[in-house]
Amino acid sequence: xxxxxxxxxxxxxxxxxxxxxxxxxxxxxxxxxxxxxxxxxxxxxxxxxxxxxxxxxxxxxxxxxxxxxxxxxxxxxxxxxxxxxxxxxxxxxxxxxxxxxxxxxxxxxxxxxxxxxxxxxxxxxxxxxxxxxxxxxxxxxxxxxxxxx
Amino acid sequence: xxxxxxxxxxxxxxxxxxxxxxxxxxxxxxxxxxxxxxxxxxxxxxxxxxxxxxxxxxxxxxxxxxxxxxxxxxxxxxxxxxxxxxxxxxxxxxxxxxx
Numbered sequence: 001x002x003x004x005x006x007x008x009x010x011x012x013x014x015x016x017x018x019x020x021x022x023x024x025x026x027x028x029x030x031x032x033x034x035x036x037x038x039x040x041x042x043x044x045x046x047x048x049x050x051x052x053x054x055x056x057x058x059x060x061x062x063x064x065x066x067x068x069x070x071x072x073x074x075x076x077x078x079x080x081x082x083x084x085x086x087x088x089x090x091x092x093x094x095x096x097x098x099x100x101x102x103x104x105x106x107x108x109x110x111x112x113x114x115x116x117x118x119x120x121x122x123x124x125x126x127x128x129x130x131x132x133x134x135x136x137x138x139x140x141x142x143x144x145x146x147x148x149x
Numbered sequence: 150x151x152x153x154x155x156x157x158x159x160x161x162x163x164x165x166x167x168x169x170x171x172x173x174x175x176x177x178x179x180x181x182x183x184x185x186x187x188x189x190x191x192x193x194x195x196x197x198x199x200x201x202x203x204x205x206x207x208x209x210x211x212x213x214x215x216x217x218x219x220x221x222x223x224x225x226x227x228x229x230x231x232x233x234x235x236x237x238x239x240x241x242x243x244x245x246x247x248x
Contacts, residue, residue: 001153006236
């Protein structure tokens with residue numbers, strides 16, 4: 001293989017990935033909000049004892065399954081949030097912050113803090129998840145546009 | 150040639166691997182749309198990649214239809230990384246070759 005052929009092969013890869021970036025998933029704002037609401041619900045579930053804790057958690061898991069199924073049906077692809085690449089840093093930071101929020105909810109439950117405090121923590125988790133989801137998508141789109149293998 | 154994978158040498162197969170490297174799973178119809186090839190051509194390429202253990206194929210019933218989902222395996226990811234590194238090494242000689 002000569003250098004020109006090799007460059008053509010690399011260019012064809014980049015072209016395919018850019019085509020995917022152009023025609024691939026375009027997650028609307030409601031999709032980011034739905035994801036953030038689910039994360040907020042999971043965090044909030046830790047602020048209550050059963051049966052509300054279990055109900056919220058089961059609802060959140062069902063919503064996750066629905067979002068994944070809708071992504072697959074709508075876009076013909078599934079991209080895990082835990083994929084390797086430049087997006088992984090965003091995912092890990094989000095997970096750490098959400099785990100901290102869950103810890104705060106457990107603290108609020110044990111110390112019998114008010115509903116307003118619990119909703120405030122869950123609201124913070126919602127904002128973190130929403131920002132992470134928007135940033136993750138932006139980085140992913142840029143990665144596709146750059147055509148890195 | 151060191152690192153060049155003859156299975157990925159075919160442009161369509163290289164593009165399939167490059168696309169699957171960016172997702173967890175991609176549906177057959179989406180791959181066909183992106184590559185602009187026929188069902189039979191895509192099936193042949195996917196079968197070759199699957200036989201080599203580079204791609205995993207999964208059939209799932211969705212909305213009353215049978216759909217095929219493809220994903221890149223670890224072996225496929227390693228092969229693609231090696232192949233791309235080899236291509237880049239060849240391209241690094243491009244200025245010299247042009248002289």
